[in-house]
Amino acid sequence: MDVAFLEQLVRLMAANDLHTVDVRDGGRRICLIRGGPLPSPTAPAPSPAAPQPAPPAAQPAQPPSDDAGLIPIKSPMVGTFYAAASPEAKPFVTVGSVVDEDTDVCIIEAMKVFNNIKAECRGRIEKILVSNGQTVEFGQPLFLVKPA
Amino acid sequence: MFSKILIANRGEIALRIIRACRELGVRTAAVYSTADRDGAWLQLADQAICIGEAPPAQSYLNIPRIISAAEIADVQAIHPGYGFLAENAHFADICRSCRIEFIGPPVAAMRAMGDKIECKRLARKAKVPTLPGSNGAVEDEKAALAIAEEIGYPVIIKAAAGGGGRGMRIAHNNVSLRAGIRQARAEAENAFKDSTVYLEKYVERGRHIEVQVIADAHGNAIHLFERDCSLQRRHQKLVEESPSPFLSAEVRSELCAGAVRLVKAAGYVNAGTVEFLVDQDQRFYLLEVNARIQVEHPVTEMVTGVDLVQWQIRVAAGEKLPLTQKQIQHNGHAIECRINAEDPARNFAPSPGLIEEFRPPGGPGVRLDSHAYAGYRIPPNYDSMIGKLIIHRPTRQEAVMTARRALAEFHIEPIKTTIPLHLRIMHDEQFLRGDVDTGFVERVLINQGA
Numbered sequence: 001m002d003v004a005f006l007e008q009l010v011r012l013m014a015a016n017d018l019h020t021v022d023v024r025d026g027g028r029r030i031c032l033i034r035g036g037p038l039p040s041p042t043a044p045a046p047s048p049a050a051p052q053p054a055p056p057a058a059q060p061a062q063p064p065s066d067d068a069g070l071i072p073i074k075s076p077m078v079g080t081f082y083a084a085a086s087p088e089a090k091p092f093v094t095v096g097s098v099v100d101e102d103t104d105v106c107i108i109e110a111m112k113v114f115n116n117i118k119a120e121c122r123g124r125i126e127k128i129l130v131s132n133g134q135t136v137e138f139g140q141p142l143f144l145v146k147p148a
Numbered sequence: 149m150f151s152k153i154l155i156a157n158r159g160e161i162a163l164r165i166i167r168a169c170r171e172l173g174v175r176t177a178a179v180y181s182t183a184d185r186d187g188a189w190l191q192l193a194d195q196a197i198c199i200g201e202a203p204p205a206q207s208y209l210n211i212p213r214i215i216s217a218a219e220i221a222d223v224q225a226i227h228p229g230y231g232f233l234a235e236n237a238h239f240a241d242i243c244r245s246c247r248i249e250f251i252g253p254p255v256a257a258m259r260a261m262g263d264k265i266e267c268k269r270l271a272r273k274a275k276v277p278t279l280p281g282s283n284g285a286v287e288d289e290k291a292a293l294a295i296a297e298e299i300g301y302p303v304i305i306k307a308a309a310g311g312g313g314r315g316m317r318i319a320h321n322n323v324s325l326r327a328g329i330r331q332a333r334a335e336a337e338n339a340f341k342d343s344t345v346y347l348e349k350y351v352e353r354g355r356h357i358e359v360q361v362i363a364d365a366h367g368n369a370i371h372l373f374e375r376d377c378s379l380q381r382r383h384q385k386l387v388e389e390s391p392s393p394f395l396s397a398e399v400r401s402e403l404c405a406g407a408v409r410l411v412k413a414a415g416y417v418n419a420g421t422v423e424f425l426v427d428q429d430q431r432f433y434l435l436e437v438n439a440r441i442q443v444e445h446p447v448t449e450m451v452t453g454v455d456l457v458q459w460q461i462r463v464a465a466g467e468k469l470p471l472t473q474k475q476i477q478h479n480g481h482a483i484e485c486r487i488n489a490e491d492p493a494r495n496f497a498p499s500p501g502l503i504e505e506f507r508p509p510g511g512p513g514v515r516l517d518s519h520a521y522a523g524y525r526i527p528p529n530y531d532s533m534i535g536k537l538i539i540h541r542p543t544r545q546e547a548v549m550t551a552r553r554a555l556a557e558f559h560i561e562p563i564k565t566t567i568p569l570h571l572r573i574m575h576d577e578q579f580l581r582g583d584v585d586t587g588f589v590e591r592v593l594i595n596q597g598a
Binding site: 078079139 | 213215217
């Protein structure tokens, strides 16, 4: 086993931020898989560090496979999530609700200011990821939408 | 004592504050931007809240988001660290009106210290010498020329709202003064939204010597001796040490006493640093007051044995200073080297990116305050300092020897750092003699072909 070659591969992977390298040479095959950095303490799933600067839409969290193809609606602010306009009112949306870009999906309260949060996508609400009164951080996924 | 504090900062100072809190039994919440998801300090906080994207305006400088985070984390106080919002009186004011204590001075004292002109007025009141100069804002070019005529060239033009070495220009004659004023005004307007400038006598080959002070809310104010920060590059400090190898015992004493008088006159509470310029004849003049904990605070911690960040938290919680002036002793010699991710070969261009190898130094007399680790990707969005190496030994000579050893042990690859530069400084004849001034780095080291 050519250790120098392996070391070179490892360096190449790091320098180019590659996750997997699979090399075949005649009867020989080397497959290297690179582990990601320590997971963020509050993110639901670990992910490799995004090359900088990460575009705003690139959410590092990897959704589990049955959520593949669903669009997350993420919190644009830090605050408290409310599902409805008031305690007596019906929730803005439920699972199955159809939304478009301008549909109000929830309220996030920050510093006593209540902010209506828009879906900014088109489709049907598949999953609601947070509960009424839960505190949320910037970028935290709130809903998963099945695109139209 | 607070039961929970929010740290409104990042990197090594966030780590420092979290460490102090853990020892005090205070729980912590840290805010972070999307660029700092891999921050090692976040793992040590009890709670970490993402508040926005990388640009400081959307994260570490964003007051509404920080306050929101403080509310959802249910904290009693916020520690602002240094930089970012640490000297933002408006932020301190908002914290306190939201019933969250700001770990720092009262708003009025912050405003006074942040206004260079007001600060000079308080200095005169406290009988602390200030540099001859315009004694206030310079109204126009004509006034500037008259003042320069009176105090003599060279003069330095400074922005009233500036600080940290920014917004300054030196003029050696009438022509450069005219051009300098115009440029300084434009830069100040752009950077600080305040084009007010003032003039001061420029001291060539001056030494930058600062005094650490701390005051509680019960009227006690003490100093913790000085730090000599003369080794700078473009007004950014590179190496700091205590005691100053330059000052006589008598001048040291006057300097420290003057600093205490000034903070008392300003009604100052909590930690602060009074910066002085000292000329070749050991005459000293007030430069500015930094109303926050400073980067180089570990130098003072090593020579006095005081945990300054813990004391900040205790003062903010209403406690009296744990020690009296008499009980503060100065032991040994400490030197701090700022480790920046910069490439000295490319004019100190920032060198962000992935740290593959990180082998820190250790052994007697070595302290490393750093959030970096092997596998950490330094984000390009913030300042380039990745750590501080602090050496503490009984004498300056031994401290320099240990610094050489520690710097030689310290391996960070493949990103470029200032470690090689620090090694050259620790071997430099002039530095060994303690004979450096604020122009030293530029003149000597860079001309040697860094």
